[in-house]
Amino acid sequence: MDELEILETLRTNKGFLKPEDWVVYGRAHRFTSVPAQHRPLCPDCGSDDFETVGQYVWFSNLIRLNDCRDCKLVFSDTLIDQDVVKRYFEGSYKDEKYFLRRRRRVFQQIAGLADDRTPWEGSVLDVGGATGHLLAILRSRRPDLRLLLNDLSEQACEHAKERVGLDTLCGGIEVLEQTGTRFDTVIMSDVLYYEPELRRIWALLPKMIKPGGTLVIRAPNKYGLIQLQQYLWSATHTDDDRRMQDRIDHFNPEHIYVFRAQYLLSRLMQLGFEASVLPSELLVPPGGDLKERLFYQASKVVAGLSCGKLITTPSFIICARNTG
Ligand SMILES: [Zn+2]
Structure with a gap:
């Protein structure tokens, strides 16, 4: 895939605010065009008051994990197309x-x-x-x-x-x-x-x-661990590292929420x-x-x-x- 194609993929997929920063990464990880829907608000209470915990790459999209300050739901801000997800789960049939x-x-x-x-x-x-x-x-x-x-x-x-x-x-x-x-x-x-x-x-x-x-x-029951790990990771990495973060420790990217028991x-x-x-x-x-x-x-x-x-x-x- 040449640079223009990968840039086009990064522009049509969600979350890459500066696509040019991700060209080398996208090529190395064989990014493809995957339809996804961005969710700008909390999917439960509709609030726009949330804190971003971290970001991760999943199905060639860059997704942010947000913590709603109003209802305390922790949610992914991007949903991968349901047909793509369904095919993925049918394919990963467990032993x-x-x-x-x-x-x-x-x-x-x-x-x-x-x-x-x-x-x-x-x-x-x-x-x-x-x-x-x-x-x-x-x-x-x-x-x-x-x-x-x-x-x-x-x-x-x-x-x-x-x-x-x-x-x-x-x-x-x-x-x-x-x-x-x-x-x-x-x-x-x-x-x-x-x-x-x-x-x-x-x-x-x-x-x-x-x-x-x-x-x-x-x-x-992972949210405490995710927060702690994310805090330690942020404290020991540069702004550039944070901008290019591609995974969140202890978070399974197949999931679209992290639930606090209290929520x-x-x-x-x-x-x-x-x-x-x-x-x-x-x-x-x-x-x-x-x-x-x-x-x-x-x-x-x-x-x-x-x-x-x-x-x-x-x-x-x-x-x-x-x-x-
Ligand atoms: Zn909420």
Whole structure:
């Protein structure tokens, strides 16, 4: 690609305020033209009062991670075209056995929460449930429940239906809005950070969960670490380095938000939910997880002593009851 072509790509892609600075970088990283949408305002409260935490390159676009001073949502200011993202996720199909082994304690914890809180013969919806591992575990504990799996990926829904025998609902927020059904329990484990239409999710949840019903959300607990790392990085780098920053440590660029537990708790309270935060079980590394189990037990003690104010595990769980 010659200089003019790469400049044209940098001008049409988002975020490169001075495209000429990025020509060498863009060529080295084989930049291509990728459609994306810039979001100048907070996608939840609409505020323009935010602080930029840092910037990263993703799909040949330069994206800024912003922290809203009004609602405390941390969000990406650019959305990569949804078709491009969908193709990327369909292509990165995970090794099933490895995935299940790594996440087994997480699945057991969430299945346990759903088991405790869902009434006899109640209904459970798993949003972004992938190929159905979590619901399969829940079904073995509670064969009485009516289970429904939702996922954006047709490949995942097909697998959950054919191989696991689950009822599925394939698609994004629009199919959830059309169901018109209320569930006793809705699970959103490691999925909310992919949702471009966050406000539509918040509007939908009270309508989708029965009064007295439960919402379980799992999300990474990384914001403190991202802020600290970003602070240290900025303090030890020059203005030129900062202008050319292309990644944010501890931030997964596949995600479009970083959630503070406090943001989720107060957002759910506004919607009429009573919510609390818990430490989440850890992923199981290959070759035993004694250290992880001890750390998780210690984190539970810390969370209990601090009344949920201090969560030290890499992810947290929000458990909420619809009081509406
Ligand atoms: Zn906001």
